[in-house]
Amino acid sequence: MNLDKNTIAALAEHLESAELNARDVTKITDDYPAMDWDDAYAIQEAIRARKEARGNKTVGLKCGLTSRAKMKQMGVDVPCFGFVSDYMSVADGGDIDTTKLIHPKVEAEICVVTKAELKGPGCHVGAVLAAIDFVIPAVEIIDSRYRDFKFDLKSVVADNTSASRFVIGGRSRNADELDLRTLGVVLEKNGQIVAMAAGAAVLGHPAVAVAALVNHLGQRGQVLPAGSFVMTGGVTEAIAVAKGDNVLARFQDLGSVSMRFV
Ligand code: 0L1
Ligand code: MG
8 A cells, every 4th residue: 555544534535525515526646646456445445434434324335347338438447346325325216316416427237135145265156146145226326526537447446436326126036037148238318228238248247246346355354245235337338417317227027227317
């Protein structure tokens, strides 16, 4: 690590207040070019600790930049990991207040809830499939706090991978009733199809994203406990939305998820 404890705490406060006040900021590596991956995840952890100290529950973990479409959109080739808090959850069909967001984008995600602890390093697709309790569809609303989306991946990790809101909907299914690779997803905005993909867009199989998360946690001496909700990452590129937009994501065999931006 290259940043000291006080700098990490100050950057966590800076980025979290940008999120909570819907105010954009310049990417933090402009001022801290020596920031490394451990610093970036330490800032994210400090943001999580701030939220938990205020009583917000961490309700899930997210994998980001797991599809080629998203990697290409962002010009990166590795996934990243973050968390979602209770207040970020919006009911299916609900309204999302755009005055609380900076420049939101939506992405359809295949999510899982686990029934057994998963531990890395060495976690693989087979272990993940055996540990999935059920699969459930969601839409993530990402909202980078960085002005004009000018960021690098370390700055994004520190900013909790742009986590902002998420909507779970549709119906849950057992993983063994589905082929997560060929599961089709269609994303619509205002009745027009804006993106479509299959589960294989996520690192070949969404369970690979979960294994990558577990191995990432393992490097930090952490496990993924049973009962964890994991978002495996957008199957398509992220689509910009604004006040007045209606979004609907249709998931093969899993139903649909919708929301309105107000
Ligand atoms: O959920 C994600 O894929 C993270 C995206 C981070 C970059 C962005 O804001 O687009
Ligand atoms: Mg995402």
